Amino acid sequence: MTASTSDIEKAAGVLRAGGLVALPTETVYGLGADAENPAAVSRIFEVKGRPPSHPLIVHLGGAEHLGDWVEDVPATARLLAERFWPGPLTLVLRRGHRVPLEATGGLETVAVRVPDHPVALALLSAFGGGVTAPSANRFGQVSPTTADHVRAELGDAVDFVLDGGPCQVGVESTIVDVTGEIPCILRPGGVTREDLEAVLGCPLVVPSTSHVRVPGQHPSHYAPRARVVLVEPEKVVVEAELAQELGHRVGVLLPPCFPDTPVRAHVVVTVPDSMDAYARGLYGFLRELDEQGCDLIFASLPAEEGIGLAIANRLRRAAGPRPTA
Ligand code: TXA
Ligand code: MG
Secondary structure (H helix, E strand, O other), rough: OOOOOOHHHHHHHHOOOOOOEEOOOOOOOEEEEEEHHHHHHHHHHHHHOOEEEEEEEEEEOOHHHHHHHHHOOHHHHHHHHHHHHHOOOOEEEEEOOOHHHHHHOOOOOEEEEEEOHHHHHHHHHHHHHOOOOOOOOOOOOOOOOOOHHHHHHHHHHOOOOOOOOOOOOOOOOEEEEEOOOEEEEOOOOOOOOOHHHHHOOOOOOOOOOOEEEEEEEOOOOOOOOEEEEEEOHHHHHHHHHHHHHHOOOOEEEEEEOOOOOOOOOOOEEEEOHHHHHHHHHHHHHHHEEEEEEEEOOEOOOOOOOOOOOHHHHHHHHHOOOOOOO
């Protein structure tokens, strides 16, 4: 059920009172607070179980507000904002005085975006300020792409959940740092590298996932409970069946090149042929395999072009080494 006008008014009131609102965006659901209220922002970290050094994204109702939140707006940022906002692109810029250090993890830069979702935009307009929001999941877990995911994961810890239906992009925004001479992709996401390069007229560097480069970008992230194992597409079936025979409860994200292949595994999800549909469904598939009790998930990486780059990035992180308790 999509949020009504009165739901939006109520949510804006919760934000004004320093509460937390889960809000839909085109990428994933966010856990929002008044960006200018340090106590409310700190509660986000408590609810998520996220280290306070991990910076958040400030969501704005329109590109025209950008100058109020950052120190300066370089030409590259203006160009990208004009072309891609509202949309799944986050820009990292120099922090303006309005943004408390609680929201930036102590950094002198701030991440900002204008989400492309009618409910998010209505909330931002009714509220009038900036809403700082990470994905509405516990730290390190799979991001939510429906209001039900949020309710299941955060329950009463969030004061109000705005339902805007399932997220259309399904993976988080692309983060581009525009504070330096050369713009740099910090996280691949809903806006493709190819689209960014076409607008900027130069090639962009995408960091590997093997190193922690910015706070909040750890190798193990976006991870379901089940362990994710990445194998070559042609080995997915044989490896999955072997693990199942060895007594595991195996989930399979079956590449679309093997339609209708019977696989002896606990749960098999054939991933969509369309990369956009795969991105939209990815986190739901991982949650589903968890819910069905899988302890291992076999998957392979799609071609790393277009939105496939973001899918591969999330699968690599989901399969990354996990912190030991
Ligand atoms: O699509 C999205 O971006 C979603 C929706 C809710 O907008 N949000 C999201 O937030 O994915 P979160 O907190 O899960 O991821 C934000 C990432 C952090 O991992 C952090 O690394 C990066 O943004 N970030 C934020 N501020 C930064 C900064 N000043 N410098 C570098 N990276 C920053
Ligand atoms: Mg997140």
